[in-house]
Amino acid sequence: MTFFSWPLAIGYLILAPFIGGFFDGLDRKISARMQGRTGPSVFQSFYDVSKLLQKESKMVNHLQQFLVCGFLVFVVFTGVLFFAGADLLMIFFALTLAGIFYVLQASSANAPFSALAVQRELMQMMAYEPMVLLTAVGFYVVTGSFAVREISLADRSAICLMPGFFLGFIFIMIIKLRKSPFDVSTGHHAHQEVVQGLNSDLSGPVMALVEVSHWYENVFLYGVIGLFILNNQLWSVPVALVVCFLVFFLEILIDNVCARVKWQLMFRSTWIFTIIAGVINLLVLILFHLGVK
Amino acid sequence: MSMIGFLILFPFVVAILMALMKKGSLLRRYTLYLGAAIIIVCDIVFAVSTLLNGQELHFLEETHAIDHVILVGEWLLVALVCFYSFKFRKYYCALLSVVQTGAVTWLELTGKTELCPGSAHIMVDHLTIIMCLIVGVVGGLIVLYAMGYMRLYAKHHTDVPDRRSFFFAVLFVFLGAMHGLIFSDNMLWIYFFWEITSVCSFLLIGYSQTEEATNNSFRALWMNLLGGLGFAVAIIYATLQLSTVSLQSLIHIAIGGDEAAALALVPVAFLAFAGLTKSAQMPFSRWLLGAMVAPTPTSALLHSATMVKAGVYLLLRLGPAMTGNxxxxxxxxxxxxxxxxxxxxxxxxxxxxxxxxxxxxxxxxxxxxxxxxxxxxxxxxxxxxxxxxxxxxxxxxxxxxxxxxxxxxxxxxxxxxxxxxxxxxxxxxxxxxxxxxxxxxxxxxxxxxxxxxxxxxxxxxxxxxxxxxxxxxxxxxxxxxxxxxxxxxxxxxxxxxxxxxxxxxxxxxxxxxxxxxxxxxxxxxxxxxxxxxxxxxxxxxxxxxxxxxxxxxxxxxxxxxxxxxSRILGGKREVKLDLSYMGGINEGDNRTFTDSFGEAKxxxxxxxxxxxxxxxxxxxxxxxxxxxxxxxxxxxxxxxxxxx
Structure with missing residues (x-):
């Protein structure tokens, strides 16, 4: 049986901010413990956002709010399509559109730190985009469909035939989740050279919208991780959840043990890893006629 | 049929009118507007009516007279290319042009290029209709735009001799040639129109007559003539080995899968080669980059409605014949x-x-x-x-x-x-x-x-x-x-x-x-x-x-x-505009910052x-x-x- 349907999509629409926010808090807590600190409450992210919402609405120009809303709307659209079981390529294209809105928001501010982050963010998108598209291709080759619903109904978990894609996707998740060593376009800590990167010129309620968008986005990204595991047996669901949690932990670990790298290394290593893990895996699938297509 | 003839010939007629008209006259402007508008409307009408009738059309099985006209036209093109080649001492272009046209003329004079019974010179199918809309509507719009643009261009570029009548005439010739190219099925005809587009783009790229423009236009010319040579080789091979000059029957033979199909691979490959040159694929990409020295309508026309689209059009037609070989x-x-x-x-x-x-x-x-x-x-x-x-x-x-x-x-x-x-x-x-x-x-x-x-x-x-x-x-x-x-x-x-x-x-x-x-x-x-x-x-x-x-x-x-x-999510809150973040040294206008000497920069x-x-x-x-x-x-x- 499949869980990917419109009820789940509506569930995502309502619950994703809570799940995303909670895990964001958990992330901070675990990070703190890894660094030997106590860390804030796991609900700290919610407190932060509610505080942002109460602040005065200040912007550099009137376009910013419009563009941030574009980011939020298309991230939510992406996630809703995913959990409704739609076409994976379509979903990734919608995500790209959302990403472009986020970049445009920073660009419209026309300020030094934002502008720096814009170029870096575009560089990051260029770095991870091939792996994202290849992942969709991989699912299609293995299961014969781009539809998330069909993919989740396969007899065998997709990861059996596409371990390379799985590793590649975890790799680019470091960029997407804005974790060290690849967080070159936004800084989560005030002492970094890009200040707050893309968010440098955002504050108050608009910043809150960006935070909520990231929660939606993160839940969707872990959904894709889960999709590697899901098959038509019920036991795959808890397994998928466990794998998602392990990946979540792994990303935090990577974040805490790696120092931020230069963009050259970020870009090169991502493309090389995409070729090694993704393209080679695809080549094997095609050459040995594994998978449905 | 008359409609197709009109679509091919009408742009040439307008071109002649444009070339004859006085500089900067109101008459020229409105003739151009009218000419382009008629092309756009006719193409749309033609496309819609053909779609409603819903059948493939084949015309003109006997065309001796037109074949002779085309032969003469081909040699006129050669004369034009030779004239410019000798004028600018780029003799290789003249050589390329003479060799390929000479070879094709020899072939035609031997009389082997008669179409086999049942096939036609002019063919209309759904792909033709799509191309017709691209060439006619997009191309026509670009020509409409060109009028106003060129007025400002002439104002800004006083060093460039004002040859606008010539420029507009060539634009129309281009559109006419593109129409001819997409309606023809006889490869000799396609080849003729193919060569016209090559020469037209050469003339348009060299419009400003600066040294850079001349060099770039000759680069475009020799690369496209090389493609034309490939086209000529394909025609000669197809005629001699497969006795066909029809593109459709060549494709049918190539799909056939028997012994003839193996032979058809050669003309298909050479036609594809011609397509590569025209659609500016690597290693021939440099001519299209050079083409940007020309006034913008030229670039728009070359890049979107004509020229490069002729290349991919041919490739898409050949597509089925290239599967898996x-x-x-x-x-x-x-x-x-x-x-x-x-x-x-x-x-x-x-x-x-x-x-x-x-x-x-x-x-x-x-x-x-x-x-x-x-x-x-x-x-x-x-x-x-x-x-x-x-x-x-x-x-x-x-x-x-x-x-x-x-x-x-x-x-x-x-x-x-x-x-x-x-x-x-x-x-x-x-x-x-x-x-x-x-x-x-x-x-x-x-x-x-x-x-x-x-x-x-x-x-x-x-x-x-x-x-x-x-x-x-x-x-x-x-x-x-x-x-x-x-x-x-x-x-x-x-x-x-x-x-x-x-x-x-x-x-x-x-x-x-x-x-x-x-x-x-x-x-x-x-x-x-x-x-x-x-x-x-x-x-x-x-x-x-x-x-x-x-x-x-x-x-x-x-x-x-x-x-x-965005308005709903923003709520009723009043938005205050604030300064952008410049690390605390914003001078207060979001454009300047305080440098290390304490001065605004x-x-x-x-x-x-x-x-x-x-x-x-x-x-x-x-x-x-x-x-x-x-x-x-x-x-x-x-x-x-x-x-x-």
Missing amino acids: QAGLMITLIGGFTFFAASCLAIAQSDGKKVLAYSTISNLGLITACAGIGTQEAIWSGIFLMIFHAVSKSLLFLTVGAIENSTGSRNVEDMHGLIVRLPNLAYVCIVGIMGMFLAPFGMLVAKWAALISFVDSRNVLLMAFLCFGSATTLFYWGKWLCTIIAVSNQTKKIKDKTKKMQWVVLGSLAAGVILLCITFPLISSYVVEPYLADVFETGATNIIGLGNTYLLIMMVCLLLLLPLI EMYLSNWYITEWFGEDKMLGKSLILSAAVMVVLLVMIVGGVIL
């Missing part, structure tokens, strides 16, 4: 590689027209790769890429031209804050750019279908080229989009010098980009799928799927509703070009050598395989 391998390898390499090269460019040129080469590479795959899905995506590209790219070129007329620069860096300075031009530019690479707009939909067809044909290399090339495409368009949208403080609006007629053209093309992403399912089911059903003799399939089509339309609606959503924000990786000096030479090597090796293999 070495010709297909050559075309897919070169096309896929060109898509990737050209999109990388575009990153390092700051000249707006050069970015557009590399983007054209890149997208044509994708169409070429689709043609080389030659399956039903691949041809579907190839045709749609061609349609979407024609509309978006003409819009972008004309917008960049209009921006250049108003600001004096076409550099992407100088478009910083365009949304404040020239808001209307910025909006159409944003539509054009989004149309090139973002969902839910057309190019992306077609790219999506292309990806599916590459997967279905199990070509890993092409899949990789497409995935990586899409990423680099995202980078250079994203950069440009961000530059335009930067809201620079205290910048004043500047005077928009765009003429009313130019706005009509820009507006209709921008509307076209948006409408196409809603109406593409209709185009697919009424025009493209019937064509594919004819060619492949199987039921047509919808690649994108109905559900996804609805989702795409939903995305368009969401985009249109976004201002409303102007801020300058620039884009990232990564020339150390993607610069022309780093990549171009290697890419050209690599693609040339692939092409030569495969051509030798094809010819050798048949002869030995």
Whole structure:
């Protein structure tokens, strides 16, 4: 049986901010413990956002709010399509559109730190985009469909035939989740050279919208991780959840043990890893006629 | 039939009128408007009526008289090429032209080029109708735009001799030749019109008669004449070995799968080679880059409605004949590689027209790769890429031209804050750019279908080229989009010098980009799928799927509703404008900061070009050598395989 349907999509629409926010808090807590600190409450992210919402609405120009809303709307659209079981390529294209809105928001501010982050963010998108598209291709080759619903109904978990894609996707998740060593376009800590990167010129309620968008986005990204595991047996669901949690932990670990790298290394290593893990895996699938297509 | 004759001949008539008219007369302006409008309307009427009648049309089986006229026309072209070659001492062009025309003339005089009974010189199918709309409507709009643009061009470029009548005449000749090319099925006729387009583009590129323009125009000429030579070889081989001069029957023979099919591989490969030169694929990409020295309408015409589209049109026609053979391998390898390499090269460019040129080469590479795959899905995506590209790219070129007329620069860096300075031009530019690479707009939909067809044909290399090339495409368009949208403080609006007629053209093309992403399912089911059903003799399939089509339309609606959503999410809160963050040293106007001497310093924000990786000096030479090597090796293999 499949869980990917419109009820789940509506569930995502309502619950994703809570799940995303909670895990964001958990992330901070675990990070703190890894660094030997106590860390804030796991609900700290919610407190932060509610505080942002109460602040005065200040912007550099009137376009910013419009563009941030574009980011939020298309991230939510992406996630809703995913959990409704739609076409994976379509979903990734919608995500790209959302990403472009986020970049445009920073660009419209026309300020030094934002502008720096814009170029870096575009560089990051260029770095991870091939792996994202290849992942969709991989699912299609293995299961014969781009539809998330069909993919989740396969007899065998997709990861059996596409371990390379799985590793590649975890790799680019470091960029997407804005974790060290690849967080070159936004800084989560005030002492970094890009200040707050893309968010440098955002504050108050608009910043809150960006935070909520990231929660939606993160839940969707872990959904894709889960999709590697899901098959038509019920036991795959808890397994998928466990794998998602392990990946979540792994990303935090990577974040805490790696120092931020230069963009050259970020870009090169991502493309090389995409070729090694993704393209080679695809080549094997095609050459040995594994998978449905 | 009379309608087709009219569509081919009418532009030539207008061209003669234009050439004869007085400089700067009102009569010339209205003749041009009327001529272009008639072409646009006739093409639409022709397309609609042919679709409603719903049948393939074949005309003209006996054409001795016209054949003689064409022969004379070919030698006139040779005379023209020779004249310019000797004038500028580029003798190799004259040699190329004489050799190929001489060979074809010899062939015709032997009388072996009579069509076999039952086949016709003129043929209309659904692909012709699509091309007709691209050439007529997009091409016609560009000509309409050219009038106002050239007036400003002549004002700004006083050093360039004013040869506008000549310029407009050549534009019309171009349109006439393109119509002839798409309606013909006899390869000799296609070859004749093919040569006219080569010569026309040579004349248009050399318009300003500067040294750079002359050099670039001769580069375009020799590369396209080389393609013409390939075309001539294909015709001669097909006539002597397969006794056919009809393109359709050549394709049928090639699909046949018997002994003749193996022989047909040679002409197919040489025709494909001609297609590569004309569609500016690597290693021939340099002529299209050089073409940007010409006034903008030329670039728009070459890039979107004519010339390069003639190349991919031929390749798409040949597509089914290239499935799974070495010709297909050559075309897919070169096309896929060109898509990737050209999109990388575009990153390092700051000249707006050069970015557009590399983007054209890149997208044509994708169409070429689709043609080389030659399956039903691949041809579907190839045709749609061609349609979407024609509309978006003409819009972008004309917008960049209009921006250049108003600001004096076409550099992407100088478009910083365009949304404040020239808001209307910025909006159409944003539509054009989004149309090139973002969902839910057309190019992306077609790219999506292309990806599916590459997967279905199990070509890993092409899949990789497409995935990586899409990423680099995202980078250079994203950069440009961000530059335009930067809201620079205290910048004043500047005077928009765009003429009313130019706005009509820009507006209709921008509307076209948006409408196409809603109406593409209709185009697919009424025009493209019937064509594919004819060619492949199987039921047509919808690649994108109905559900996804609805989702795409939903995305368009969401985009249109976004201002409303933004207002709702923003609530009733009052928005206060604040200073941007400059590390605490903002001088208070968002434009200047306090430097280390405590003085105000102007801020300058620039884009990232990564020339150390993607610069022309780093990549171009290697890419050209690599693609040339692939092409030569495969051509030798094809010819050798048949002869030995």
